[in-house]
Amino acid sequence: MPQAREIGAGDAGFGxxxxxxxxxxxxxxxxxxxxxxxxxxxxxRFRSAFLRELEHLKQRTGPxxxxxxxxxxxxxxxxAPETVAAILDCIAGLxxxxxxxxxxxxxxxxxxxxxxxxxxxxxxxxRVSLGVQSLRDDILKSLGRIHSAAEAKAAIExxxxxxxxxxxxxxxxxxxxxxxxxxxxxxxxxVISGQHLSLYQLxxxxxxxxxxxHAAGKLVVPDEDAALALYDATQELTAAAGLPAYEISxxxxxxxxxxxxxxxxRYGEYAxxxxxxxxxxxxxxxxxxxxxxRQPERWAALVEGNGHGIIEETLLSAAEQADxxxxxxxxxxxxxxxxxxxxxxxxxxxxxxxTELTQQGLIEAIPGSHRVRATGSxxxxxxxxxxRLSMGFTAHAPHAAASLPPAAE
Numbered sequence: 001m002p003q004a005r006e007i008g009a010g011d012a013g014f015g016x017x018x019x020x021x022x023x024x025x026x027x028x029x030x031x032x033x034x035x036x037x038x039x040x041x042x043x044x045r046f047r048s049a050f051l052r053e054l055e056h057l058k059q060r061t062g063p064x065x066x067x068x069x070x071x072x073x074x075x076x077x078x079x080a081p082e083t084v085a086a087i088l089d090c091i092a093g094l095x096x097x098x099x100x101x102x103x104x105x106x107x108x109x110x111x112x113x114x115x116x117x118x119x120x121x122x123x124x125x126x127r128v129s130l131g132v133q134s135l136r137d138d139i140l141k142s143l144g145r146i147h148s149a150a151e152a153k154a155a156i157e158x159x160x161x162x163x164x165x166x167x168x169x170x171x172x173x174x175x176x177x178x179x180x181x182x183x184x185x186x187x188x189x190x191v192i193s194g195q196h197l198s199l200y201q202l203x204x205x206x207x208x209x210x211x212x213x214h215a216a217g218k219l220v221v222p223d224e225d226a227a228l229a230l231y232d233a234t235q236e237l238t239a240a241a242g243l244p245a246y247e248i249s250x251x252x253x254x255x256x257x258x259x260x261x262x263x264x265x266r267y268g269e270y271a272x273x274x275x276x277x278x279x280x281x282x283x284x285x286x287x288x289x290x291x292x293x294r295q296p297e298r299w300a301a302l303v304e305g306n307g308h309g310i311i312e313e314t315l316l317s318a319a320e321q322a323d324x325x326x327x328x329x330x331x332x333x334x335x336x337x338x339x340x341x342x343x344x345x346x347x348x349x350x351x352x353x354x355t356e357l358t359q360q361g362l363i364e365a366i367p368g369s370h371r372v373r374a375t376g377s378x379x380x381x382x383x384x385x386x387x388r389l390s391m392g393f394t395a396h397a398p399h400a401a402a403s404l405p406p407a408a409e
Contacts, residue, residue, distance in 0.1 A: 013262070018274050018277070034075070050274060052307060066095045068101060075107070077106070108130070111147075111155075132169055135188055169200060177230070265328045290310050335372050357378070
């Protein structure tokens with residue numbers, strides 16, 4: 001297999017991801033790197049560590065134009081606005097930040113966090129993503145959320161009046177959820193939504209309280225047929241409301257997609273800062289996957305001693321990059337450009353694999369391009385689709401485009 005070719009920095013944008021690992025309470029379905037500290041934290045210490053690790057990342061990336069900054073977690077809305085401002089000032093001092101850069105902060109919709117929205121806006125945040133998860137109080141309680149439906153709706157209105165752009169998340173395919181109940185809740189959400197909405201099917205993640213309950217038969221989620229019916233209804237209602245899916249779980253008015261997440265899905269580059277953050281950076285033509293220490297205090301100590309908390313760094317082979325690029329790109333309604341896959345990774349799926357998956361209704365060619373995308377059925381078994389495409393990888397001469405079957409107009 002050939003070595004991966006150089007990835008141009010401007011192909012899909014460059015972003016900075018900042019991971020704030022602390023939460024007020026751990027949700028039973030969550031496997032994100034989040035930690036509860038009932039005794040409080042030394043925020044000054046963590047602020048200094050973020051700034052120092054960002055300086056180290058700048059040394060690795062060199063000059064770049066930042067098109068997106070994302071504060072994820074954990075619960076970034078537990079950060080003091082002064083910490084957010086200091087991090088944004090640091091990023092602006094290290095890299096050139098685009099004048100129209102998207103700067104997103106994830107927030108819980110509790111009254112305390114919502115009360116900080118104007119200060120976050122003053123600090124430079126121009127987009128907020130709210131973890132609403134449900135508009136039903138009984139469901140919020142079962143999901144371990146500590147806000148009410150009324151607080152969520154109030155936070156949405158504050159976000160609407162404070163930020164240029166906002167989004168919120170809901171979880172569906174919950175235990176005992178019926179199609180009619182989800183349709184009613186989603187219609188309510190669409191009435192109060194802005195121009196972006198994230199709708200995730202509940203998944204049972206390993207090593208979570210929900211996983212233990214599920215294994216014991218005490219938590220039963222909808223079966224595959226019921227989940228597919230919920231998914232189909234989600235696509236129909238959002239499209240009718242003018243927020244079609246641009247990614248498996250994300251819906252937006254055209255032009256209002258999450259720019260930061262598009263960097264991931266279009267296989268761009270991003271620097272990951274903070275405990276448990278991941279990054280994808282290219283140096284000397286080779287793409288590196290980086291990950292930092294997950295435990296917050298150990299991460300801070302590593303940064304204080306070494307200038308960074310990176311504990312794992314992998315040079316990705318061409319095949320590994322191609323797998324990642326397929327898995328990310330096929331999540332998108334716009335699909336993936338096989339010509340770009342060719343240029344960046346030096347491999348392409350075989351014509352046989354493409355034809356078979358097309359005939360089975362799992363992928364489709366986009367007319368007038370060298371792009372393919374997963375169909376609705378294909379998105380439901382995306383890992384299998386990617387596996388079958390990658391098993392047929394062939395090496396070839398540079399810049400040769402993968403052949404596609406004829407596409408229906």
